Amino acid sequence: MSSLTIGNVTLSNNVILAPMAGVTDLPFRLLCKEQGAGLVCMEMISAKAVLYHNRNTEELMRILPEERPVSLQLFGSDPEIMGEIAAQIRERPFDILDINMGCPVPKVVNNGEGSALMKNPKLAEAIIRAVVGASEKPVTVKIRKGFDAEHVNAVEIAKRAEDAGAAAVAVHGRTREQFYAGEADWEIIARVKEGVSIPVIGNGDVKDAGSAVRLLAETGCDGVMVGRAARGNPWIFREITAYLENGEKQTPPTAREKCDCILKHAGLMREVKGEYTAVREMRKHVSWYTFGYPNSAKLRGKINTAESMEELERLVREIFGEE
Numbered sequence: 001m002s003s004l005t006i007g008n009v010t011l012s013n014n015v016i017l018a019p020m021a022g023v024t025d026l027p028f029r030l031l032c033k034e035q036g037a038g039l040v041c042m043e044m045i046s047a048k049a050v051l052y053h054n055r056n057t058e059e060l061m062r063i064l065p066e067e068r069p070v071s072l073q074l075f076g077s078d079p080e081i082m083g084e085i086a087a088q089i090r091e092r093p094f095d096i097l098d099i100n101m102g103c104p105v106p107k108v109v110n111n112g113e114g115s116a117l118m119k120n121p122k123l124a125e126a127i128i129r130a131v132v133g134a135s136e137k138p139v140t141v142k143i144r145k146g147f148d149a150e151h152v153n154a155v156e157i158a159k160r161a162e163d164a165g166a167a168a169v170a171v172h173g174r175t176r177e178q179f180y181a182g183e184a185d186w187e188i189i190a191r192v193k194e195g196v197s198i199p200v201i202g203n204g205d206v207k208d209a210g211s212a213v214r215l216l217a218e219t220g221c222d223g224v225m226v227g228r229a230a231r232g233n234p235w236i237f238r239e240i241t242a243y244l245e246n247g248e249k250q251t252p253p254t255a256r257e258k259c260d261c262i263l264k265h266a267g268l269m270r271e272v273k274g275e276y277t278a279v280r281e282m283r284k285h286v287s288w289y290t291f292g293y294p295n296s297a298k299l300r301g302k303i304n305t306a307e308s309m310e311e312l313e314r315l316v317r318e319i320f321g322e323e
Contacts, residue, residue: 002244004038004223006199007138007167009069009095011223013038015212015240016170018203018227019073019098019142021105026062027268028285031261032230033067036237038223040070044100047076047085062272063093071140074131075100077112077123083130090136096167097135099128101157102144104176115176118147118157125160132165142170142203145188148177154188155195162196169196170225173204180228190219201225208236209243209250216244232288234261259320262289263313275309282312295319 004014017024017032019041024032029040042060049057063070072094076082086097101124103114110116117124132139141161146152158169171192173184184204193200202215203225212224230236235253242248253261265285269278283304290296299319306312 002222004199006039006096006140009138011038011069013241013244014201014223015237015244016071016201016223016225017041017230017237018170018225019044019071019100020227020231021103022284023231025060025281026064026067026272027265028234029067029070030064030268031234031265032237035234036241037226038069038241039096040067041098042070042072042094044073044075044103047074047078047081050074050085050089051081059273061089061092065093068093069095071096071098073098073100073142075103075108075113077117077127079123079126079130082127083134086131086134086139090134094137096138096140097131098140098142098170099131100142102142102170102172102176104144104179109176115144115147118144118153118176119151121153121156121160124157125164128161128164128166138167139165140168140170140201141166142172144172145175145185148175151175152188155191158192158196158200162198166198168199168201168222170201170203170223171221173202186215186219189215189221193220193222199223203227206240209240212240213243232285232291255320258289259316262286262316266309266312266316270309279306279309279312286312286316290316290319293319295321 002014004011016039017037021043024043033040101117108114143157145154161169171189173186189202199222201223202219202221206212206226207229239250242250266282286303287300296319299315303315
């Protein structure tokens with residue numbers, strides 16, 4: 001299995017947890033790191049929110065030594081503000097600074113941020129240049145295939161990113177218009193890989209070890225980024241890394257292992273966010289962890305109304321027959 005070097009940061013392997021809003025918070029990153037992720041990416045952070053000292057943003061930016069290396073992802077559309085924030089946060093303990101040019105969410109796109117930047121290659125390049133100039137850490141960029149089917153320009157944006165000093169680029173093989181529907185186009189990832197000399201990380205439809213191996217083989221990309229398939233499944237990193245290392249197929253986690261992991265996740269959540277928030281945020285995680293599990297559907301309704309950690313724990317144990 002290959003290690004991957006991004007700027008001056010060498011990862012232990014080339015399997016990466018994608019940044020996902022509302023998912024890749026500190027507790028979940030710790031679990032994915034424990035299962036073998038070579039790099040974990042934080043939830044995206046608004047440069048303007050940092051500028052205005054938003055308290056919630058401060059909490060989002062918390063990093064622990066045991067999860068490193070960590071990539072912190074900024075989004076914004078003003079080169080000056082993006083550069084200013086890159087300079088302001090340079091002492092924080094993240095290892096790589098990523099610029100979000102792929103988020104498809106309407107409120108982000110309508111502000112001209114996220115994947116909207118793919119419609120404006122000159123502005124995208126100016127932002128990358130400003131951030132690279134202000135950051136002492138490697139800067140990466142996460143992009144999509146293009147904004148829509150008529151404007152497939154991932155190769156152009158990647159070349160501009162390289163020219164502006166980016167250390168790597170991650171490419172999601174869907175347009176913004178597709179959101180997460182349809183199949184990811186891996187051919188565009190291969191074209192980006194041919195077009196630039198910096199590392200290219202492929203993203204989209206990596207669901208297991210087999211698809212990770214196919215993505216690397218079909219595109220020649222340097223790393224694999226796992227997004228939605230990691231929700232409720234931090235073991236996917238163990239599965240992919242073992243297979244890439246020695247062709248070894250991992251056995252799926254047992255019911256006991258799943259139950260223990262959910263309870264550990266809940267405990268970490270409580271430590272970081274307090275019980276009230278932890279219980280509410282764990283509801284979606286529990287539904288991902290238990291999807292398709294016998295008994296889970298009827299108990300999920302109860303979990304969605306759980307008010308205390310004690311109640312959540314009892315219901316989780318019931319799903320896995322641990323009562």
